[in-house]
Amino acid sequence: MGCSFSGLNALYDTVGGRGGDVWVNDYHFRVLRRLGDAGPAGSSVFLVKEVVAAATASDGTAGSEPGASGIAGKKGIDPSHISADGTYALKKVLVQSDQHLELVQQEIRVSSQFSHPNLLPLLEHAIVAVKDGSQNYEAYLLFPVHLEGTLHDITKTMLEKKEFFPTITVLQIFRQLCSGLKHMHSFDPPYAHNGVKPDNVLITQRKQSHLAILMDFESAGPARKTIRSQAEALQLQEWASEHCSSHYRAPELWECPSHADIDERTDIWSLGCTLYAMMYGKSPFDYELDESSGESLHSVIKNVQIKWPEEAGSTYPDSLRQFITWMLQPHPAVRPHIDDIIIHVDKLVMKYSN
Incomplete structure (x- = not known):
C-alpha cells in the first residue's frame, strides 16, 4: 500500500503548522509536529500519533479499547518498543537519485535484522514514488520516539x-x-x-x-x-x-x-x-x-x-x-x-x- 498521497500532503502541511493524517502501509497516523532534520538534506523527522480503530465488542458494538490492528498487533515487535500513548517518530527521506535509493534500501535491510533493547528498531517502512511527474521517491521510516534528546x-x-x-x-x-x-x-x-x-x-x-x-x-x-x-x-x-x-x-x-x-x-x-x-x-x-x-x-x-x-x-x-x-x-x-x-x-x- 505504501504511504498514501494524502499522507504526503499532511507531512508538508505540518511544516506550515496545519497537521494532517498519514498512512504508512496499513497503519494510520496523525501528524503532530515536526521534530527536526535527520541525516542528509531532504530528511526530516515528525512526531506522529497512531490512530487505531476501536475494538469491536462481542455484541457487535464498538468498544473503548484500541484493537490489535495497529503497530501493537504487528508480529515480531518487542513490546518495550510499543508506545503507551501511541506516539512515534516518522522519518521522511526525499530520495533524488538511484544511488540514494540504494542507500535507503540498504538502511532498511540492515536495521530490520536487529532486535535488541539498546538498538533503535525500525517498526515499519514504505518507499513510494512522488506523484508529481518526477522520478523521485520518498521513504517513510517509523521508529519509537524518545523526546529527551541525544x-x-x-x-x-x-x-x-x-x-x-x-x-x-x-x-x-x-x-x-x-x-x-x-x-x-x-x-x-x-x-x-x-x-x-x-x-x-x-x-x-x-x-x-x-x-x-x-x-x-x-x-x-x-x-x-x-x-x-x-x-x-x-x-x-x-x-x-x-x-x-x-x-x-x-x-x-x-x-x-x-x-x-x-x-x-x-x-x-x-x-x-x-x-x-x-x-x-x-x-x-x-x-x-x-x-x-x-x-x-x-x-x-x-x-x-x-x-x-x-x-x-x-x-x-x-x-x-x-x-x-x-x-x-x-x-x-x-x-x-x-x-x-x-x-x-x-x-x-x-x-x-x-
Missing part, C-alpha cells in the same frame, strides 16, 4: 553548566552501548555500525537510571573488508569520508594500507571516543585541536595524543582513562574486541557501584 544534547548542556556524569552513570550508559554493539558484531559475518558517536545515542531517563539506545543505521553494513590494492584502499577511504564522522573515525579509515583486513574494531575506536565525550563533553581530538597550533584533524588522530581536561580531572578515576586509551589503539590488530570491552566494563561497574 547523548550529545545532554553532554553539551552539562558542559555549559560545568557539570559531569558520575562515574557509575558513565559506565552504565556505556555498558548499554556495548550491549547493542555486541548484538551487531555477533552476526555471521559481523556488522559494523560505522557511526557510533554521541549524536547517535538516544538517552531516556527512567526512574533512577538512564536508557541508552544506539540509532541511525544509514552507514551500517558488513564489518569485514579485505583490502588488497591501492585502488581498494582509496575506495574505502572515500566511502569513510562520506559516511563516518571525522572526529570518531578510526585511523585505518583515514589512511588505509593497500594490504589490510578491516573488521568491526573500527567501532571500538568510535566507542572509545564516545566514552571520552560522555565524560568531557567533546571527542578527545576536539580537545587536542583546541590546544594544537595548526595541526590537521587527521594528524591529531594519527598521533593519538589524548588530552585529559583539567576541569574534570578529579572527577574520574585513572582506570577509566586507561580504559579509553586501551580502545584508542592506533593499530587495529591490537585493539580489543567488543567481548573484551564488556568483560572490562562489567568489572568497573562492580568496582564503582559501591
Whole structure:
C-alpha cells in the first residue's frame, strides 16, 4: 500500500503548522509536529500519533479499547518498543537519485535484522514514488520516539553548566552501548555500525537510571573488508569520508594500507571516543585541536595524543582513562574486541557501584 498521497500532503502541511493524517502501509497516523532534520538534506523527522480503530465488542458494538490492528498487533515487535500513548517518530527521506535509493534500501535491510533493547528498531517502512511527474521517491521510516534528546544534547548542556556524569552513570550508559554493539558484531559475518558517536545515542531517563539506545543505521553494513590494492584502499577511504564522522573515525579509515583486513574494531575506536565525550563533553581530538597550533584533524588522530581536561580531572578515576586509551589503539590488530570491552566494563561497574 505504501504511504498514501494524502499522507504526503499532511507531512508538508505540518511544516506550515496545519497537521494532517498519514498512512504508512496499513497503519494510520496523525501528524503532530515536526521534530527536526535527520541525516542528509531532504530528511526530516515528525512526531506522529497512531490512530487505531476501536475494538469491536462481542455484541457487535464498538468498544473503548484500541484493537490489535495497529503497530501493537504487528508480529515480531518487542513490546518495550510499543508506545503507551501511541506516539512515534516518522522519518521522511526525499530520495533524488538511484544511488540514494540504494542507500535507503540498504538502511532498511540492515536495521530490520536487529532486535535488541539498546538498538533503535525500525517498526515499519514504505518507499513510494512522488506523484508529481518526477522520478523521485520518498521513504517513510517509523521508529519509537524518545523526546529527551541525544547523548550529545545532554553532554553539551552539562558542559555549559560545568557539570559531569558520575562515574557509575558513565559506565552504565556505556555498558548499554556495548550491549547493542555486541548484538551487531555477533552476526555471521559481523556488522559494523560505522557511526557510533554521541549524536547517535538516544538517552531516556527512567526512574533512577538512564536508557541508552544506539540509532541511525544509514552507514551500517558488513564489518569485514579485505583490502588488497591501492585502488581498494582509496575506495574505502572515500566511502569513510562520506559516511563516518571525522572526529570518531578510526585511523585505518583515514589512511588505509593497500594490504589490510578491516573488521568491526573500527567501532571500538568510535566507542572509545564516545566514552571520552560522555565524560568531557567533546571527542578527545576536539580537545587536542583546541590546544594544537595548526595541526590537521587527521594528524591529531594519527598521533593519538589524548588530552585529559583539567576541569574534570578529579572527577574520574585513572582506570577509566586507561580504559579509553586501551580502545584508542592506533593499530587495529591490537585493539580489543567488543567481548573484551564488556568483560572490562562489567568489572568497573562492580568496582564503582559501591
